Amino acid sequence: MCEIKFHIKLPMFVARQWIRHRTANVNEYSARYSILDKEFYIPTDEHLAAQSKINNQGRGDVLKGEEAKQALELLKRDALQCYDTYQTLLNEDAEGNILDENKNGLARELARMNLPVNFYTQWYWKIDLSNLMHFVSLRADHHSQYEIRAYADVILGIMEKWVPYAYDAFMAYRKTGAHFSGKGVEVIKQMLKGEKPTQETSGMTKREWEELMATLNLNKA
Numbered sequence: 001m002c003e004i005k006f007h008i009k010l011p012m013f014v015a016r017q018w019i020r021h022r023t024a025n026v027n028e029y030s031a032r033y034s035i036l037d038k039e040f041y042i043p044t045d046e047h048l049a050a051q052s053k054i055n056n057q058g059r060g061d062v063l064k065g066e067e068a069k070q071a072l073e074l075l076k077r078d079a080l081q082c083y084d085t086y087q088t089l090l091n092e093d094a095e096g097n098i099l100d101e102n103k104n105g106l107a108r109e110l111a112r113m114n115l116p117v118n119f120y121t122q123w124y125w126k127i128d129l130s131n132l133m134h135f136v137s138l139r140a141d142h143h144s145q146y147e148i149r150a151y152a153d154v155i156l157g158i159m160e161k162w163v164p165y166a167y168d169a170f171m172a173y174r175k176t177g178a179h180f181s182g183k184g185v186e187v188i189k190q191m192l193k194g195e196k197p198t199q200e201t202s203g204m205t206k207r208e209w210e211e212l213m214a215t216l217n218l219n220k221a
């Protein structure tokens with residue numbers, strides 16, 4: 001029965017992941033109606049990472065030195081350049097001042113299309129507790145991209161203050177609990193009998209095996 005409404009400011013690429021959670025009510029700031037702020041996301045140094053070599057949907061080592069510097073410069077340059085173009089197309093600045101009296105300016109709904117997805121949007125997001133727990137289970141998880149996980153971690157803190165008993169149960173049974181596949185359960189049973197199952201005998205893929213071992217704290221994933 002519990003519901004909560006958040007006012008969230010988030011980069012568009014995060015919003016695109018977030019909106020996949022269909023069990024919420026959403027009311028997004030309209031970039032047809034209003035001019036978007038000159039605000040964009042740039043990762044901090046420790047989050048500026050290379051593509052993971054083992055997981056196509058993940059990050060590897062943090063970029064260093066010249067490469068990191070160049071990546072940051074390019075991200076900032078493009079964002080600033082695109083925002084300048086946006087204002088030129090609109091013929092308006094963020095305060096609504098006309099830049100050139102002799103021009104009409106392109107409609108807001110069209111001018112926005114050149115902005116990169118690291119620009120921020122905003123929305124109101126209303127969701128019930130059960131579906132919020134589902135969101136947090138998926139997004140406050142290490143499989144999730146850092147940029148959305150950062151929001152999910154904050155939401156976890158809000159849940160703790162809002163519904164402390166439900167939060168404790170959630171942490172005990174879902175967040176710090178574990179889910180095993182049928183093959184995983186077989187491996188655990190064999191281990192408990194003193195047998196020595198391997199990835200080959202388990203019929204699991206390398207990644208499934210490594211995730212199981214990591215969950216059981218038996219190696220590093």
Ligand SMILES: Cc1cc2nc3c(=O)[nH]c(=O)nc-3n(C[C@H](O)[C@H](O)[C@H](O)COP(=O)(O)OP(=O)(O)OC[C@H]3O[C@@H](n4cnc5c(N)ncnc54)[C@H](O)[C@@H]3O)c2cc1C
Nearest residue numbers: 017020021022023024057131134135138139142143144145
């Ligand atoms: C780590 C990670 C990686 C991801 N990678 C990708 C990717 O590569 N590509 C991609 O497209 N998406 C990806 N996603 C998004 C993912 O596929 C889901 O869309 C997202 O996590 C929302 O989950 P959900 O559908 O369970 O949530 P919600 O939409 O909030 O739904 C919650 C639950 O409600 C029920 N439900 C909701 N709507 C319906 C319906 N219409 N009919 C029946 N039941 C319904 C289901 O039981 C569902 O689980 C990824 C998500 C995560 C966390």
